[in-house]
Amino acid sequence: EYEEKTGRSHRPLSPKQNVRKNLDFEPLSTTALILEDRPANLPAKPAEEAQKHRQQYEEMVVQAKKRELKEAQKRKKQLEERCKLEDSIGSAVLTWNNEILPNWETMWCSRKVRELWWQGIPPSVRGKVWSLAIGNELNITHELYNICLARAKEKWRSLSIGGTEVECEDAGFSAADREASLELIKLDISRTFPNLCIFQQGGPYHDTLHSILGAYTCYRPDVGYVQGMSFIAAVLILNLDTADAFIAFSNLLNKPCQMAFFRVDHGLMLTYFAAFEVFFEENLPKLFAHFKKNNLTPDIYLIDWIFTLYSKSLPLDLACRVWDVFCRDGEEFLFRTALGILKLFEDILTKMDFIHIAQFLTKLPEDLPSEEFFVSIAAIQMQSRNKKWAQVKRMLIFDNR
Amino acid sequence: AVTADGAGAAPRGSPEAFLDPDHLYNVLFVGDSHVGKTSFLYRLHADTFNPHLNATVGLDYQVKNIVVDNKHFALRLWDSAGQERYHSITKQFFRKADGVVLMYDITSEYSFSDVQYWLRCIQEGAEDGVAILLLGNKTDCAAERRVPTEEGERLAKAHQLMFYECSAASGHNVSEAMVSLIRLLKVHEDELKNKAAEVPKPLQKKKGCCW
Numbered sequence: 001e002y003e004e005k006t007g008r009s010h011r012p013l014s015p016k017q018n019v020r021k022n023l024d025f026e027p028l029s030t031t032a033l034i035l036e037d038r039p040a041n042l043p044a045k046p047a048e049e050a051q052k053h054r055q056q057y058e059e060m061v062v063q064a065k066k067r068e069l070k071e072a073q074k075r076k077k078q079l080e081e082r083c084k085l086e087d088s089i090g091s092a093v094l095t096w097n098n099e100i101l102p103n104w105e106t107m108w109c110s111r112k113v114r115e116l117w118w119q120g121i122p123p124s125v126r127g128k129v130w131s132l133a134i135g136n137e138l139n140i141t142h143e144l145y146n147i148c149l150a151r152a153k154e155k156w157r158s159l160s161i162g163g164t165e166v167e168c169e170d171a172g173f174s175a176a177d178r179e180a181s182l183e184l185i186k187l188d189i190s191r192t193f194p195n196l197c198i199f200q201q202g203g204p205y206h207d208t209l210h211s212i213l214g215a216y217t218c219y220r221p222d223v224g225y226v227q228g229m230s231f232i233a234a235v236l237i238l239n240l241d242t243a244d245a246f247i248a249f250s251n252l253l254n255k256p257c258q259m260a261f262f263r264v265d266h267g268l269m270l271t272y273f274a275a276f277e278v279f280f281e282e283n284l285p286k287l288f289a290h291f292k293k294n295n296l297t298p299d300i301y302l303i304d305w306i307f308t309l310y311s312k313s314l315p316l317d318l319a320c321r322v323w324d325v326f327c328r329d330g331e332e333f334l335f336r337t338a339l340g341i342l343k344l345f346e347d348i349l350t351k352m353d354f355i356h357i358a359q360f361l362t363k364l365p366e367d368l369p370s371e372e373f374f375v376s377i378a379a380i381q382m383q384s385r386n387k388k389w390a391q392v393k394r395m396l397i398f399d400n401r
Numbered sequence: 402a403v404t405a406d407g408a409g410a411a412p413r414g415s416p417e418a419f420l421d422p423d424h425l426y427n428v429l430f431v432g433d434s435h436v437g438k439t440s441f442l443y444r445l446h447a448d449t450f451n452p453h454l455n456a457t458v459g460l461d462y463q464v465k466n467i468v469v470d471n472k473h474f475a476l477r478l479w480d481s482a483g484q485e486r487y488h489s490i491t492k493q494f495f496r497k498a499d500g501v502v503l504m505y506d507i508t509s510e511y512s513f514s515d516v517q518y519w520l521r522c523i524q525e526g527a528e529d530g531v532a533i534l535l536l537g538n539k540t541d542c543a544a545e546r547r548v549p550t551e552e553g554e555r556l557a558k559a560h561q562l563m564f565y566e567c568s569a570a571s572g573h574n575v576s577e578a579m580v581s582l583i584r585l586l587k588v589h590e591d592e593l594k595n596k597a598a599e600v601p602k603p604l605q606k607k608k609g610c611c612w
Contacts (some may be wrong), residue, residue, distance in 0.1 A: 184484065194453035227434070227484045228458040264489050303459030303490060312455055329411045355477045358462035 032057065051112075089122045096125040102131050117328050120321045133327035134248050136168035142243040145215055152214030156182055185213045185225050193228040193316075199234055208237050212246050219250060226262045228307035229253070235311045235323065257331035261306055271400060272306075273298045275393045276335045282384045283339050287346050294354040298338075301361035305338055313364050318373060332389035333384055340377030344368075422466065422475035426552040426586045427497050431519050432485030432504035437538040440569035441504065442480055445579060450570045453585050457482045459490060476583070488522065495526025500534065502587050505553075507537040507566065508545040513552070520560060530591050534582045537566040540573055 035054045038045055045053075051362045074330050095116065100107050107113050121129050159182060189209050198205045212233045232252065236245040253262055260268035276298050281288040304313060309326065311319045326333045341364065342349065349357055382389050432436040433486045434456075442463055443451045445514060461480040466473065479498070480514040495501070503519050505512040516535065523533060550566055557564035563585055567574035 106577065184434055188456045189433075191454065191456035196453065224486075226486050227456055227482050231458075263488055266489055269490075299490070300460070300462075304461075307458045312458065355462055355464050359464060362461050 001369070006047075012128065092116060092119070093122045093124055096122065096129065101125070101128060101132075107395070118322060118378075119332070121145035121324045123239070123320075125243070126320065127241075127244070128234075128238075130239060130323065130327050131238065131244055131248055134251050136247055136251055137162060138218075138247075138251055138254060140247045140250055144219070145243045145246045148218040148246075149211050151218040152182065152211070156214070157219070159183070181212055182217065183223075184227075185217070185230070188227060188230045189213070192234050195227055198215050198231075203235070205237050208242050208245075209233055210247060211242065212237065216250060216253075220253075223253070223262055226264075226307075229262065231311045232306040234309075235316075235319065239304065239320075248334060255331065257306070257334070259304075267400065268397075271396045272335075272391065273302060274340065274396050275389065276302065278384050278396075279335065279380075279382060279389070280339060280342070283380050284342055287342055288348055291357070292348050296354055296357055300358050302335075304362055306334055309334065310337065313362065315366060315368060318368060318370055321370070321374070335389070336380050336382050337377055340373065341382040343380060344373055344376040409478055412552075413495065424472065424587060424590065425475045426499040426583070426590075427477045427528070428500040428502060428582070429479045429480065429494055429498040430504060431481055431491075431522070432483060432502075432536075433506070433509070433515050436483065436504045436506040436509070436512050437569045438483070438502075438504050439537075441502075441567070441575065442478055444537060444569045444572055444575050445478075448572065450462045450572075459487065460494065465579075467579070467583065469547075469580050471583050474583050476579075476585075478580060485518075489560065492522065493528045495523060498527055498531060499589070500532040500582055501527060502534045502536055502582065503562070504536045504538055504546070506539050507548045507553075508542050510547045512538075513548045516556060530589060530593075532582065532585045533560075533562045534576055534585075535560075535562040535564045537564075538569055540566050541568040541571045566587045 009357065034057055045154070062366070100113055100116075103193045117129075141293075189206060192209065199202055199209050200206060209230065213225055213230060216223075216229070216233075231376060233245065233249050236248050236252075239245075242246060252258060257272065259265075262274065275286070280291075280298070309319070310322050314322065322333070322337050329336075345360070384392055387395070430442065431439055439454050439457050439461065440450065442461075443449075443454060445465060446463060448464070457480055459482055463478040463480065465476040465478055467476065481494070483485065488528060502524050503516060503523070505516050507513075520533075523531065535553065537550070537553045539545075553566065554564055556562075565574050565578035565581070567578050569575060576584055
C-alpha cells in the first residue's frame with residue numbers, strides 16, 4: 001500500500017491520460033515514463049514504436065499485477081494461519097491457566113495434558129509449567145538464593161580488589177581451579193547467545209545471568225561453573241523470574257544426567273553414550289552402521305547437545321519446545337531428540353564422511369522445519385527389545401561394575 | 402601463491418567438493434578459554450571477524466581446503482573448549498592430531514603462563530613429533546598487550562615450536578600462520594614416509610578409534 005501511495009505521488013503529469021485510464025492500474029514510480037512523448041527537442045516517436053512500448057508496458061503491468069495478487073493471497077494465507085495458530089495458542093493458554101495449573105498434581109500426567117504438552121507450551125505459561133515439572137527437590141528458597149548471591153558478590157568484590165584469600169578459604173577448590181572462579185563466568189556471559197544482544201554488557205539480562213551463575217558456584221562449589229551452563233541459565237531467564245530461574249537451574253543440574261555431564265564423570269557419560277547407541281542401532285540401523293564405519297562416536301555431537309540442552313545448536317523456539325517435552329519425559333527425551341535429528345537428516349548424513357558429519361551436526365541448519373522435526377522425533381521408538389531407556393541404562397551401569 | 406577456499410562456504414549439508422586432496426591433516430586447537438580459537442577458525446573460513454560467536458562447548462569441527470605450493474591440502478580442524486574441566490573429554494583427540502595449534506592471548510598473562518599446562522597435555526596426549534604452532538592472538542589490541550613478542554619467541558625456541566602472533570579480528574598473520582603450519586606438517590609427513598621406507602614393515606599409522 002505504501003508503495004502504491006508513493007507511486008501515485010510521483011506520477012508524472014501526462015497528456016495521454018486516456019492511456020492510463022484504460023490501464024486501470026496505478027504505475028509504480030517512473031516505469032510509465034516510456035509512454036510519454038519525447039521532449040520537443042528530439043524527433044517524435046514513430047507510431048509503431050509507441051505501440052510496441054504500450055504493448056510491452058501493458059504486459060509488464062499484467063505480470064506485476066499477477067505477482068501482486070499472488071503475494072496478496074500468500075500474505076492472506078499466512079495471516080489466516082497465524083490467526084489460527086494464535087487462536088489455538090490462546091485457547092491453550094486458557095486450558096493451561098484455568099484447568100491444568102490449578103490441578104497440577106492430578107492432571108499433569110493425564111493423556112489429554114500430555115498431548116497438549118507435546119504441541120508446545122504457550123510462552124506465557126511456559127515458565128510456570130517448567131518450574132512445576134522440574135520441581136524443587138532441593139527445597140531451595142528465595143532466601144537461599146539471596147544468601148548465595150550475597151556470597152558471590154562478596155567474592156567479586158574481593159577479586160576486584162585483588163585479594164585471593166577469600167577464594168582459598170572456600171572449600172579449597174577455587175584457588176587451584178582458577179577457571180571455576182568467577183572470572184570465566186564474566187567472559188562467557190558475553191558469549192551466550194550474543195545474537196540476542198540481551199546478555200551482553202549493558203544488556204537487560206546481563207546482571208541476571210551473572211547473578212544466577214555466580215550464586216550457583218557458591219551453592220555448589222563442588223560443581224562450580226562449567227561452560228555450557230550459561231546457555232541453560234539464559235534460557236531459564238527468558239522464561240522465569242530471577243530467583244525462580246535459579247531454583248529451576250539448580251534442580252535441573254541436579255538431575256542424574258546433567259550431574260554426570262557437568263561433573264564430567266567420564267564413566268557415566270560413556271554409559272549414557274552406550275545406552276544412546278543401543279537405541280540408535282535399533283531405530284536407524286543403516287545410519288548407525290555408517291557412523292561406525294566412519295568411527296563417528298556419539299560424544300562428537302552429543303556433548304554439545306546434552307551440555308546445552310540443544311539451546312545452542314537448535315533455533316531457540318525449537319529448543320524451547322524440546323525443553324517442554326524434556327521437562328515432561330526427563331533425560332530420555334534428550335536422547336530421543338538426538339535420534340530425531342539424525343533421522344531427519346539421515347539421507348544427507350549417509351552421504352557424508354566423518355568430518356562433514358561432525359561439522360553438520362554441531363552446526364545444524366538454521367531453517368530446521370519444526371513440524372517435520374517433531375514428527376521425526378515422534379517416530380523414534382524408545383524401546384529396545386522390550387526394554388525401556390531406564391532399563392537399558394541400568395543394565396549398562398551394572399555391566400560396567 | 403596461496404588460495405584458500407572455506408569448505409563451510411558451500412551450502413550446509415552438501416558434502417563439499419574438494420576431490421582427492423593430496424594431503425589430509427588433523428589439526429587440534431587448544432588454549433585457555435576466550436583466547437580466540439573459534440574466532441581464528443571463523444576468520445580462516447569466512448575471512449571476516451565475527452564478534453557474535455557462542456562459547457564453545459566440548460568440541461567444534463571444521464573443514465578447510467587450502468592450496469599451498471600447488472598442492473591441495475584438506476585440514477580437519479578440531480576446536481576444543483578451553484575450560485580445564487573439559488580436558489578429560491578432549492584429551493582423547495590429542496592422539497589423533499597431526500598438528501596442534503596452541504593459542505594464547507597476548508593481552509592475558511594467565512593464558513600465556515597456561516601454555517606450559519597445555520604443552521604438558523600435548524606431551525601426554527599427542528604422538529611424538531606432532532607439529533606444534535604457538536600462536537599469540539589479538540595483536541590488534543596493542544594497547545592492552547601484556548605478553549611481549551620476545552617472550553613468546555623465547556618460549557617457542559625453548560620447546561622448539563613454530564611461533565606466530567596474529568589477530569583473528571584484523572586478519573593479520575592468520576593465513577600466513579596456517580600456511581607455515583601446513584608446510585611443517587608436510588615436512589613431518591615426508592620424514593615419516595622416509596622412515597617407513599627404511600623399515601621393512603610399514604609403520605603403523607595412528608588408529609582412528611576413540612575411547
